[in-house]
Amino acid sequence: MLEIQPVNQPDSPVVFELAQCHNGMQIGIATLNVPKALNALNLDMIRLLAPQLQQWASDDNIAMVMLKGAGEKAFCAGGDVVSLYKAMSSEGGIAQIETFFSEEYRLDYQIHNYDKPILLWGSGIIMGGGLGLTAGASHRVVTETSRIAMPEITIGLYPDVGGSYFLNHMPPGAGLFLGLTGASINASDAKLVGLADHFMDAEKLEMLLQNLVEVNWGKTNVLNHEKLTQLLISLDEASHVAPASEIEPLLDTLKALDELQDLQQQIDFILALDSTDSKWLSKAQAGLSHGSPLSAALVKAQLERNKGKTLKACFKQELAMSVRAGEFGEFQEGVRALLIDKDGQPNWRFKSVSEVTTQALDSFFAPRWSDHDHPLRDL
Template sequence: MTGGEEPVLLHTAGRAAHITLNRPRALNALNHTMVRRIDEALTAWEHDPAVETVVIAGAGERGLCAGGDIRVVHDDARDGDGTASAAFWRDEYRLNARIARYPKPYVAVMDGIVMGGGVGISAHGDVRVVTERSRVAMPETGIGFVPDVGGTYLLALAPGELGTFLALTGAPVGAGDAVLCGLADHYVPSASLGQLLDELAELPAREAVARRSEPTPPGELAARREWIDPCFAADTVEGIVRRLLAHGDPAAKETAETLLTKSPTALKVTLASVRRARRLGSLERVLDQEYRVSCAALAIPDLVEGIRAQVIDKDRDPHWSPATLADVTDTDVERFFAPLGERELGLARSRSRSRSRSRSRDLDLDLDHGLGHDLAEPDIT
């Protein structure tokens, strides 16, 4: 299925409709065309009675998706005015929200590399399958960016401070830790994926996955929580680093050293984003926040520099500005959360209106059946 020119391949098999990301040489990195194509497919299948399940997977052997096409973002931030990136994120984040609310089972085959935007199109689904080859991560702080695609929402829900740890370090996790952190649900050996896809054509999604699921292998993070939870509970990134260095566990010291290689601005904004996400509640509210943060990131030098160092020149030697955590002020951080006015993503507002219309329809039905009088009367003042 990797030979075609289309970046997204669509087909149906029995009761299942399949989305295959088809840029294996680019690790199936998402671009704007792919996001639109996926959204169009979900629209068509949502109203197709022949489709009971939607399945998303990646072409090739390396992974589902390594994230968004950040070379395009780099060029837009460096040479353009950022409007192309903002438009891409607007549609991408709306797709993330749609996946989370999709009315039919959405099965994500999270085999191999699943990072950044790949998490956004998989971990918001309701049936999320990992394998022994899965490597799941939100590595944005290493390129001067902040976890997005609803990643701060997902990580804010992880046990203890594991989500804060993953958001700040960008560390990839395997199947066991992905399940522990709430990024996946089921473990299926990669050798059984072919059988799983065949059975999804004939069986309800959860029944097919249950047939092929095996006990999830143990991860590594549970044993590390004795230092992760207390260290990453600090109120500031500087406090987290101090606690890690003082803890005594060699892994804690290594983690502190890792943090100090990341963008200081991205680290501080990421910590604030995850903490605020815990208070915001809904995915839509968090995506609205992430959109503000992402658009603000286009205006600082670290995003262009981080992508240059890690992806384009690959010298792995980014020169961050500001260069140290101490040089990033609270005011610097707060700018990332400033309202965008007419440019707001507005997902939370749209969902609120949708729910209000739904409640209105329900009330109309009650009134039609003579059941709504007691409900409606208190509103007449």
């Protein structure tokens, strides 16, 4: 029987618990706990997660950490962009934007560089900020209900939370395609593009926890990583067949997309693909057609300008881009149309990518801080 000890209040926006292992070690469990909002990540949640992860990192009795979401619908459907919209609409809002993204990216970077194993239970919806938490976990488990996307083009933003890094590490053209279309991918796709490691049936979460507490954990992080990997491989093999990949049949097509140089050519190429027998591809094309042309230009530029850069450099660049997005107005208009007024009719500043000026695009990549005063200088 599982022995779970609460660390904080059960109604906290992030619930922390300790699972007692059979050999006396413990597993730290963090559950995003705002299921009505699909566990959208807000500043309060970030400020709960970061210090608790740090505390567990320095506790010799903690063998590993597990991140999951409350409810069955989502791990995390993104950042709390409604709160960001309110900040953009208020006096002094840019400072709030800077604070949110600074602390969010710092948390993401902390997860990427965590010494102990972090098991991410990625069942249900994982979008935007949720992918920021997911991408850096050492062991990412997806299920038949997983739907993963970076749909920022629909709200006038761009794929942040390290997207400049992980989209560039996907098979040729895949990162560009996903950024431009905001396409939602399944568990098999996630493994194919490097955003997940293992597949399990969603119903087996309790069984997974039971197996975890029976592992003979030690004090050596490297060995604990190996023990977790072996357990997940065995559970992966005992699960049902994962859903068929939508991306795998398109790998050659995406490589051809990547070889095109001009953004308009790339957009035309995607829109010309035959989606008659693919509802998934048709939806991806619709996402591109109705998305922000400025966002499309930002996706291409962020991938080109950050190619080969370190994760730290990517986060520092993205912070400048995100604060600029808070100033520029396109992000605000996109959130208004999708989530505030819900009219689905964003009035994009630029009606096509050909209208996006070099001046506007370059303003997102202009240095905002010196190396000495950058908010993420100490990553």
